[in-house]
Amino acid sequence: MTRLRFLGGALALVSLxxxxxxxxxxxxxxxxxxxxxxQELSVQELADLLGKSRVPIRKEVAxxxxxxxxNYQLLGVAAANGDSLNDDKLIDExxxxxxxxxxxxxxYKQVSDKWVTDTSDATASAxxxxxxxxxxxxxxxxxxxxxxxxxxxxMQKAEGVRKRAxxxxxxxxxxxxxxxxxxxxxxxxxxxxxxxxxPEFSRxxxxxxxxxxxxxxxxxxxxxxxxxSTYAEAKGPxxxxxxxxxxxxxxSTYITGLETEGKVDVKETAAKTVKAxxxxxxxxxxxxxxxxxxxxxxxxxxxxxxxxxxxxxxDQIRGQIAQAPDSLMxxxxxxxxxxxxxxxxxxxxxxxxxxxxxxxxxxxxxxLVGNVWAGLGIAPSALGDSAKNKGEKARLxxxxxxxxxxxxxxxxxxxxxxxxxxxxxxxxxxxxxxxxAALDKAVADAQPIRAKADxxxxxxxxxxxxxxxxxxxxxxxxxxxx
Numbered sequence: 001m002t003r004l005r006f007l008g009g010a011l012a013l014v015s016l017x018x019x020x021x022x023x024x025x026x027x028x029x030x031x032x033x034x035x036x037x038x039q040e041l042s043v044q045e046l047a048d049l050l051g052k053s054r055v056p057i058r059k060e061v062a063x064x065x066x067x068x069x070x071n072y073q074l075l076g077v078a079a080a081n082g083d084s085l086n087d088d089k090l091i092d093e094x095x096x097x098x099x100x101x102x103x104x105x106x107x108y109k110q111v112s113d114k115w116v117t118d119t120s121d122a123t124a125s126a127x128x129x130x131x132x133x134x135x136x137x138x139x140x141x142x143x144x145x146x147x148x149x150x151x152x153x154x155m156q157k158a159e160g161v162r163k164r165a166x167x168x169x170x171x172x173x174x175x176x177x178x179x180x181x182x183x184x185x186x187x188x189x190x191x192x193x194x195x196x197x198x199p200e201f202s203r204x205x206x207x208x209x210x211x212x213x214x215x216x217x218x219x220x221x222x223x224x225x226x227x228x229s230t231y232a233e234a235k236g237p238x239x240x241x242x243x244x245x246x247x248x249x250x251x252s253t254y255i256t257g258l259e260t261e262g263k264v265d266v267k268e269t270a271a272k273t274v275k276a277x278x279x280x281x282x283x284x285x286x287x288x289x290x291x292x293x294x295x296x297x298x299x300x301x302x303x304x305x306x307x308x309x310x311x312x313x314x315d316q317i318r319g320q321i322a323q324a325p326d327s328l329m330x331x332x333x334x335x336x337x338x339x340x341x342x343x344x345x346x347x348x349x350x351x352x353x354x355x356x357x358x359x360x361x362x363x364x365x366x367x368l369v370g371n372v373w374a375g376l377g378i379a380p381s382a383l384g385d386s387a388k389n390k391g392e393k394a395r396l397x398x399x400x401x402x403x404x405x406x407x408x409x410x411x412x413x414x415x416x417x418x419x420x421x422x423x424x425x426x427x428x429x430x431x432x433x434x435x436x437a438a439l440d441k442a443v444a445d446a447q448p449i450r451a452k453a454d455x456x457x458x459x460x461x462x463x464x465x466x467x468x469x470x471x472x473x474x475x476x477x478x479x480x481x482x
Contacts, residue, residue, distance in 0.1 A: 051449025
């Protein structure tokens with residue numbers, strides 16, 4: 001809860017930003033699937049990668065290959081230029097989720113330190129009696145599924161044990177007769193909110209006085225003998241959860257106040273817009289379509305795209321949005337606006353990272369570049385051993401990347417991940433583009449290539465060992481043993 005609920009932990013960032021001029025010039029070249037700097041991935045090359053491998057021939061797979069090719073080739077361009085992307089302004093821009101997380105955590109501490117929790121015995125014992133949180137032990141007699149004839153026998157057995165149960169022997173009876181995991185701890189269920197249990201069980205516990213053993217309770221799990229714990233018995237864990245509950249209420253009250261003061265209004269068309277953005281966030285990076293409004297102004301599709309790309313698993317988030325009903329999109333937008341309002345409050349409170357934190361964040365980015373260069377075998381030092389000038393280095397890097405990608409698609413090389421902030425930095429600094437129409441053509445062209453490759457593989461497969469006249473018969477006991 002707490003900070004995780006306040007605003008998710010350190011975020012990752014993937015944002016694909018293309019130059020408008022390059023986009024216009026590129027759209028007419030349907031024979032080029034992707035471009036990174038001066039390097040091009042032709043439709044034929046992409047079709048060959050798809051067709052000659054065993055990967056599914058689908059557009060989303062072609063897109064993934066093109067994405068990887070662009071990222072790797074841009075790293076090659078940077079390596080040839082000796083550019084380690086060591087630009088603090090650029091680094092700070094692409095590492096915004098990490099800065100956001102750091103500031104939010106600091107601000108949360110400032111705010112939450114002011115929240116008062118009252119765990120005095122008078123307050124806590126009154127809350128315990130009221131049933132805001134419950135504590136109980138039980139003895140479960142499970143009823144076999146679909147065996148209604150046994151239900152009466154189980155109930156009678158449970159009732160017989162219940163009549164014997166007392167405060168003194170309850171734990172021992174639970175160990176002897178219980179049929180679930182709690183029997184090993186004397187049936188102790190600990191402290192729990194009423195919503196944590198099935199309704200009929202929670203109602204039965206709440207109806208008892210502390211220390212009292214109630215009548216049998218029937219639930220979907222079977223028959224329960226229930227004893228509500230006393231405050232003295234549950235005091236330790238109860239106080240801990242009681243304090244957490246008070247902080248949860250304080251946090252919810254604070255956030256509700258932010259939203260109320262923020263005058264948040266989500267547009268009726270938000271669901272349609274959010275789903276369109278999730279389908280392709282990169283196409284909406286400059287989309288000013290208004291999704292919601294608040295005292296901060298318009299909240300646009302471009303901001304939705306930025307947040308989606310900023311979450312730790314953007315592809316997973318996109319898939320969840322695609323599958324989710326439209327009715328949940330309002331809640332999603334409200335959560336994003338809540339984050340915006342919290343960040344605004346943090347800025348007004350002058351919450352920022354100190355020099356040590358900033359240096360740590362920047363250094364963490366700088367280490368990414370060298371690691372990926374090394375994984376691809378295109379570190380500037382490695383290129384310098386075989387190439388003399390920038391042009392030769394660029395060609396050598398491109399060649400090594402193409403060779404690596406071919407092995408990767410064929411399952412002959414380990415995947416070298418380009419971390420999300422590094423992807424964004426490369427995309428911001430260098431020209432690149434992926435041509436959607438050309439991907440469609442590559443997928444179509446890959447089909448006959450795959451058919452030919454499959455046929456060739458089939459012709460090279462050794463024939464099955466089928467007995468023919470004159471062949472040596474198998475031994476008499478073949479297949480007789482297990």
